[in-house]
Amino acid sequence: MLLLIAVFALLTAFGCTAGSLYDPKPWAAPVFLADETVVIGTDTGHIVVGNIVTGQELGRCETGEGRNSIRAIFGAPLLHDGRIYAGGFDGVLYAINPDSLLPESEAECLPFFEADSAIVGGPTLTPDGVLLLGTEGTTDTERGTLYAIDINNASTLWTFEADSQIWGTPVIGDGLVYIATLGGTLHAVHMEESPGTEAWRHQAEAGIGGMTLHEGVLYAGAFDNNLYALDAATGAPRWSAPFTADNWFWAAPLITGDRLFAPSLDHSLYILDKDTGAQVMDPVMTGGAIQSNPALTGSHISIANEEKETWWIDPETGQGIVGGKLPDPVYAPIVAFGESDALFFAQDGAIYRASPSLRQPVRVFPVDN
Amino acid sequence: MEVVGDIFIFLLLQPMLNGLVMLYSLLFESMALAIIALTVVVRVAFYPLTIKQLQSSAKMQALQPQMQEIRNRYKNNPQLQQRETMKMYREAGVSPLGCLGPMVVQFPIWIGLYWAIIKGLGNLPGSFVYLSQRLYSWLPVGGEVLPLNTEMPWIIGTLDLSAPDPTPLMPLLVAASTWAQQRIMQPPAMTDQQRQQQQIMLFLFPIMLGFLAFTFPSGLALYWFVSNFITIGMQGFISGWGNLIPGRPRVTANATTPPTPQLETRSNDGSEPGMDGEDRRGSDSARTRRTRTRPRRRRRPRR
Numbered sequence: 001m002l003l004l005i006a007v008f009a010l011l012t013a014f015g016c017t018a019g020s021l022y023d024p025k026p027w028a029a030p031v032f033l034a035d036e037t038v039v040i041g042t043d044t045g046h047i048v049v050g051n052i053v054t055g056q057e058l059g060r061c062e063t064g065e066g067r068n069s070i071r072a073i074f075g076a077p078l079l080h081d082g083r084i085y086a087g088g089f090d091g092v093l094y095a096i097n098p099d100s101l102l103p104e105s106e107a108e109c110l111p112f113f114e115a116d117s118a119i120v121g122g123p124t125l126t127p128d129g130v131l132l133l134g135t136e137g138t139t140d141t142e143r144g145t146l147y148a149i150d151i152n153n154a155s156t157l158w159t160f161e162a163d164s165q166i167w168g169t170p171v172i173g174d175g176l177v178y179i180a181t182l183g184g185t186l187h188a189v190h191m192e193e194s195p196g197t198e199a200w201r202h203q204a205e206a207g208i209g210g211m212t213l214h215e216g217v218l219y220a221g222a223f224d225n226n227l228y229a230l231d232a233a234t235g236a237p238r239w240s241a242p243f244t245a246d247n248w249f250w251a252a253p254l255i256t257g258d259r260l261f262a263p264s265l266d267h268s269l270y271i272l273d274k275d276t277g278a279q280v281m282d283p284v285m286t287g288g289a290i291q292s293n294p295a296l297t298g299s300h301i302s303i304a305n306e307e308k309e310t311w312w313i314d315p316e317t318g319q320g321i322v323g324g325k326l327p328d329p330v331y332a333p334i335v336a337f338g339e340s341d342a343l344f345f346a347q348d349g350a351i352y353r354a355s356p357s358l359r360q361p362v363r364v365f366p367v368d369n
Numbered sequence: 370m371e372v373v374g375d376i377f378i379f380l381l382l383q384p385m386l387n388g389l390v391m392l393y394s395l396l397f398e399s400m401a402l403a404i405i406a407l408t409v410v411v412r413v414a415f416y417p418l419t420i421k422q423l424q425s426s427a428k429m430q431a432l433q434p435q436m437q438e439i440r441n442r443y444k445n446n447p448q449l450q451q452r453e454t455m456k457m458y459r460e461a462g463v464s465p466l467g468c469l470g471p472m473v474v475q476f477p478i479w480i481g482l483y484w485a486i487i488k489g490l491g492n493l494p495g496s497f498v499y500l501s502q503r504l505y506s507w508l509p510v511g512g513e514v515l516p517l518n519t520e521m522p523w524i525i526g527t528l529d530l531s532a533p534d535p536t537p538l539m540p541l542l543v544a545a546s547t548w549a550q551q552r553i554m555q556p557p558a559m560t561d562q563q564r565q566q567q568q569i570m571l572f573l574f575p576i577m578l579g580f581l582a583f584t585f586p587s588g589l590a591l592y593w594f595v596s597n598f599i600t601i602g603m604q605g606f607i608s609g610w611g612n613l614i615p616g617r618p619r620v621t622a623n624a625t626t627p628p629t630p631q632l633e634t635r636s637n638d639g640s641e642p643g644m645d646g647e648d649r650r651g652s653d654s655a656r657t658r659r660t661r662t663r664p665r666r667r668r669r670p671r672r
Contacts, residue, residue, distance in 0.1 A: 182515070
């Protein structure tokens with residue numbers, strides 16, 4: 001008994017209580033509202049608008065609590081017609097007028113649509129004004145729902161029930177929307193003819209991470225260590241075999257020219273021929289797992305890893321150089337800024353600006369200070 | 370500090386986390402069964418150490434009357450009291466730190482187990498990524514078992530082990546098992562003050578852990594309950610069920626209790642024990658107690 005009490009006391013002393021189980025991390029990519037103004041969804045459930053150059057907060061509002069009393073926004077906000085759309089972990093899609101926000105405010109964000117369960121990915125908008133949004137499903141079913149919502153009146157146009165939780169942002173193609181699930185199913189769902197019905201599905205051996213749609217091919221990385229290339233219209237494999245790494249593919253791959261750059265949790269950035277899936281040069285071996293989506297920043301591809309390193313890779317030569325070190329790892333997708341800079345939303349809740357020439361990343365916006 | 374953390378993760382947390390996921394995969398993808406099994410496996414693996422610790426504390430408990438006698442006799446001479454106490458330990462073949470060694474060894478293991486359960490229950494993107502990086506790539510199971518199903522059948526239908534139990538049942542189970550564990554491990558009180566302290570402890574810890582079980586993920590509460598259950602079984606095996614089951618006399622580690630040393634009536638400096646009248650009066654009672662504290666005939670341990 002004494003041992004148990006002592007263990008608990010030690011754990012508490014080190015701040016190792018169960019709070020860490022319910023501790024969300026910054027996950028959403030900053031989105032540009034104007035040249036220097038960004039919108040950020042935070043791990044504390046705030047939607048924050050700020051100036052990335054001056055570091056000044058322009059306004060914020062707060063979302064509600066989801067399961068396990070978690071208040072967070074994991075998906076990147078969407079901007080449309082002067083409004084910010086962001087999905088909360090409380091299962092509510094918010095629509096906010098940025099001009100109505102006040103700095104350091106504790107005002108509640110304006111709800112737009114209520115879904116059945118937590119929203120982890122971000123919303124996507126079709127050219128026809130249909131918002132698409134995935135949920136992780138209720139704890140009873142654990143089957144996520146894809147919602148198609150009329151952006152004008154928040155009415156549900158149709159829904160599609162996935163095989164398991166949806167954590168990603170839906171990707172829109174030609175008449176189809178693609179959603180990836182943690183159960184390993186990639187669903188292609190009709191949006192126009194028979195909307196809400198499944199066009200095709202691809203089953204991976206484990207959950208699917210980031211997806212990239214490029215010239216009619218859907219590239220999807222999975223937790224079974226495979227990177228798949230599928231025909232977006234039919235779901236047929238485009239490569240003779242999926243490309244296999246030593247660990248999961250979590251981030252979405254990036255394509256520039258004929259090359260595909262795929263970061264893996266095995267610490268490597270793989271450089272493949274996008275048509276065949278063959279490696280065209282040696283992978284860039286970094287010192288840590290890569291979770292965040294890479295970004296093309298000027299003439300370099302920028303990545304960050306679990307060891308807080310920033311890397312800058314020349315897409316032509318495949319040569320990578322290590323940049324300055326961040327104070328914390330980055331899970332949120334990296335965002336290009338200016339001609340050659342990148343923005344990193346790190347785990348300490350601040351945004352850092354870095355470039356290949358900059359020795360040390362500069363803390364430009366303390367989102368949650 | 371970071372190096373210590375890395376060593377802890379590499380040596381303890383990671384093996385246990387992988388063990389948890391492996392057991393989850395083997396045991397019908399049930400997190401509840403995996404937690405129970407991992408707790409049992411760890412406790413069984415450390416069974417020899419636990420037994421040693423329990424035996425050591427049982428020996429110490431058996432020496433309580435003699436220790437009390439020494440305290441009374443030399444209460445005005447702490448140095449002598451200490452010397453006599455150490456002499457008693459030496460003659461009895463007992464080390465006062467004997468129960469600490471196994472405890473210290475088990476300490477990090479318990480922390481590792483605690484963390485493995487915490488990390489295994491995580492079902493947020495961040496915790497999911499953490500899990501992905503800690504799973505051994507050579508394990509036959511990996512990403513395909515994720516996300517781990519943290520539901521288990523419960524009186525309200527299902528219980529999410531990653532969240533606190535919305536019913537009071539799990540906290541009550543934790544509190545009751547903690548009480549039972551306290552009760553069975555409690556040594557006989559020598560004084561009224563000790564008895565009062567024991568009574569407070571008997572209810573304080575169960576209330577505390579019961580309250581924690583209300584706020585912590587129920588997976589952890591399940592682990593506490595199973596762990597208490599195992600400790601009760603081990604303690605019952607070592608020293609009998611006397612404290613727990615009325616009517617069944619407690620067998621105080623007879624199989625392991627060393628022969629009780631004879632106390633000297635004269636201190637090492639040659640003076641009579643105690644320098645005042647009260648102590649002299651006490652010497653008679655000390656002789657009486659000495660008679661009582663002679664080793665009794667050994668009984669076979671109850672099994």
